[in-house]
Amino acid sequence: MLAGLDLDIEPGEKVLLVGASGSGKSTLLRALAGVLEEIDPGELRGDVLVDGRPVVAGDGRVALAVQDPADARVAGRVGRDVAFGPENLGLPRAEIRDRVEWALAAVGFPYGPQRRTDALSGGEAQRLALAGVLAMRPGALLLDEPTAMLDATAAATVRDAVRRIVREHPCTLVVVEHRLEGWVDVVDRLVVLGDDGRLVADGPIAAVLADRAEDLLARGIWVPGAAGPEPVDVPTELVAPFVEQAPWGWVLRAERVSLERRARQGLSVVRREPRRTLALDGVDLTCHAGAVQALSGPSGAGKSSLLNLVAGLDRPTSGRVVACDGLSRGAGTEPAGWTSPQLAERIGWVPQRAELTVVGASVAASLLATARALGREEAWAQTRGRGLLDLLGLLPAAGRDPHRLSGGELRRLAVASGLAHGPGVAALDEPTVGQDRHTWAAVAGLVAAAARAGTAVAVATHDPSLAALADATTLLRAPAPGGSGRPAPGGGLAR
Numbered sequence: 001m002l003a004g005l006d007l008d009i010e011p012g013e014k015v016l017l018v019g020a021s022g023s024g025k026s027t028l029l030r031a032l033a034g035v036l037e038e039i040d041p042g043e044l045r046g047d048v049l050v051d052g053r054p055v056v057a058g059d060g061r062v063a064l065a066v067q068d069p070a071d072a073r074v075a076g077r078v079g080r081d082v083a084f085g086p087e088n089l090g091l092p093r094a095e096i097r098d099r100v101e102w103a104l105a106a107v108g109f110p111y112g113p114q115r116r117t118d119a120l121s122g123g124e125a126q127r128l129a130l131a132g133v134l135a136m137r138p139g140a141l142l143l144d145e146p147t148a149m150l151d152a153t154a155a156a157t158v159r160d161a162v163r164r165i166v167r168e169h170p171c172t173l174v175v176v177e178h179r180l181e182g183w184v185d186v187v188d189r190l191v192v193l194g195d196d197g198r199l200v201a202d203g204p205i206a207a208v209l210a211d212r213a214e215d216l217l218a219r220g221i222w223v224p225g226a227a228g229p230e231p232v233d234v235p236t237e238l239v240a241p242f243v244e245q246a247p248w249g250w251v252l253r254a255e256r257v258s259l260e261r262r263a264r265q266g267l268s269v270v271r272r273e274p275r276r277t278l279a280l281d282g283v284d285l286t287c288h289a290g291a292v293q294a295l296s297g298p299s300g301a302g303k304s305s306l307l308n309l310v311a312g313l314d315r316p317t318s319g320r321v322v323a324c325d326g327l328s329r330g331a332g333t334e335p336a337g338w339t340s341p342q343l344a345e346r347i348g349w350v351p352q353r354a355e356l357t358v359v360g361a362s363v364a365a366s367l368l369a370t371a372r373a374l375g376r377e378e379a380w381a382q383t384r385g386r387g388l389l390d391l392l393g394l395l396p397a398a399g400r401d402p403h404r405l406s407g408g409e410l411r412r413l414a415v416a417s418g419l420a421h422g423p424g425v426a427a428l429d430e431p432t433v434g435q436d437r438h439t440w441a442a443v444a445g446l447v448a449a450a451a452r453a454g455t456a457v458a459v460a461t462h463d464p465s466l467a468a469l470a471d472a473t474t475l476l477r478a479p480a481p482g483g484s485g486r487p488a489p490g491g492g493l494a495r
Contacts, residue, residue: 002028002197005024005046005198010172013172014172014173015174015187015190015191016177016183016184016205017191018191018193019193019195019436020219020220021178023195023196025406026144026407028193029064029174029176032048032050032062033063034056035057035064050140051139058088060136060138060139063134063138064143066129067407068355068407069122069129072132077113078113078114081117082103082104083096083100086099099137102135103131103132103135104131106165107127107128107134108127108154121299121304122352122353122430123462124300125149130158137169140172140174141162141165143173143174145434146158146162146175148434149433150299151297151299154298155182156182179222180222180223190204192221195219209223221437228437229437229438234445236453238388238391239450239453240455241453241455242376249288250324252310252321252322253286253321253323254283254310255320256283256318257280257282257283257284257285258280260278260317261276262276279302279305280302285306285458287310289455289456292447292469293473294460294467294470294472295307295459295473296473296474299462303476306460307427309321309336311335311349312336312347314336315336344421345423346424347424347427348419350428350431352429354407355403358410362401363399363400363402363405364385364399366402366417367385367388367417368420370420370421371384371385371420374421376421386398388446392412392413393412393442394409394412394413407433412439412442414431415446419450424454425455425456426456426458428457428459430461431461433463440465444469447469448469
């Protein structure tokens with residue numbers, strides 16, 4: 001939430017907006033875009049003006065790329081999705097077509113306009129969302145963590161695109177990012193929000209970083225060049241498996257798994273077999289008790305697909321995923337054949353879209369839902385739940401609606417929910433996205449503690465600091481060029 005904030009941004013300024021997780025950065029962007037009251041319940045006091053006039057959502061003056069790209073998807077095909085904004089501005093068909101082609105090229109999008117939007121990885125969806133707002137060529141461009149889901153190469157491509165766009169098509173730029181590195185030479189002004197949603201620093205980015213570096217670090221800001229934080233030393237009793245298991249040996253194994261995805265069919269007449277996309281091709285993976293196994297590789301390489309196979313949420317097209325005798329006892333050897341209660345008991349899943357884990361009316365109820373459904377002792381669940389919320393800075397929000405959390409807070413809740421009931425395997429997809437230095441240290445500490453307690457942890461991540469904590473890394477290769485969606489065989493052990 002924001003509190004009595006006054007902020008003037010001049011036409012053509014390039015602003016980087018930072019602050020601790022939950023400080024109100026995304027709320028401010030939504031206010032500037034005129035969509036705050038449409039998305040968040042609450043009372044808006046004060047005025048938001050663009051060019052001296054009240055902001056009006058959808059009038060083309062301001063365009064916002066939201067934090068979750070799935071919230072921006074409006075069409076089944078890439079080209080139609082990017083064309084949505086220009087069409088609503090009433091532009092001629094030829095100009096719309098040119099803008100779609102230009103915007104997709106600007107963000108380095110790897111596929112053509114006929115690609116289905118439901119066949120994209122999280123990183124690809126993020127680039128698509130950015131292309132959609134760029135195609136409108138607004139007077140003010142607002143970007144909420146536009147590179148959070150991207151690998152280093154794709155993130156650099158997006159930053160270069162933003163730099164080029166604001167140079168060739170002058171506009172006001174406001175970017176929210178937790179990681180300042182890479183944006184320092186794109187923007188010229190740094191605005192810092194405090195924990196209470198008030199302005200604590202504002203000025204030329206070089207001067208603020210030079211004069212306030214120690215204060216920014218203390219506030220959890222990722223100051224470029226500063227040493228990374230150390231993971232918090234988390235008590236293992238907060239995350240230990242409910243059923244004690246030996247902290248060694250393999251627990252889950254993927255053996256030469258391939259995964260083909262078939263395009264979803266809507267209400268249409270189809271005269272040919274739906275196109276299939278090869279998401280994984282002959283990948284091997286072994287998860288050991290008491291170890292962290294990282295999955296790395298560029299956006300779209302299949303990390304989330306492999307994690308979902310390990311979690312039993314998908315069945316491989318070929319190959320198999322098998323569980324050890326201890327994990328599979330009474331449930332069969334293949335996780336994809338387990339019932340929902342059997343999966344919930346054995347595997348803690350944290351998806352890339354953290355809001356998918358919200359199943360309760362309050363933060364505390366959502367956190368404890370799985371433990372209660374499995375019949376865990378209430379006192380045990382309450383003790384673990386309270387400890388996890390306290391560690392992750394969410395205890396004051398225990399009674400709040402989870403949907404009113406910030407993106408970073410919601411992701412921390414998802415991580416806590418995936419571990420609270422004591423699974424033997426934790427499958428975590430990008431658990432550190434949207435975190436400041438302090439909350440990153442807490443999440444990383446949870447990952448390390450779960451492994452120390454004997455949990456087999458598999459984590460898909462673009463975060464090199466988190467990957468450095470892993471005991472082994474499986475590197476998945478990027479899809480072949482040309483937009484075919486057919487990746488080269490992956491699964492090479494990198495570390």
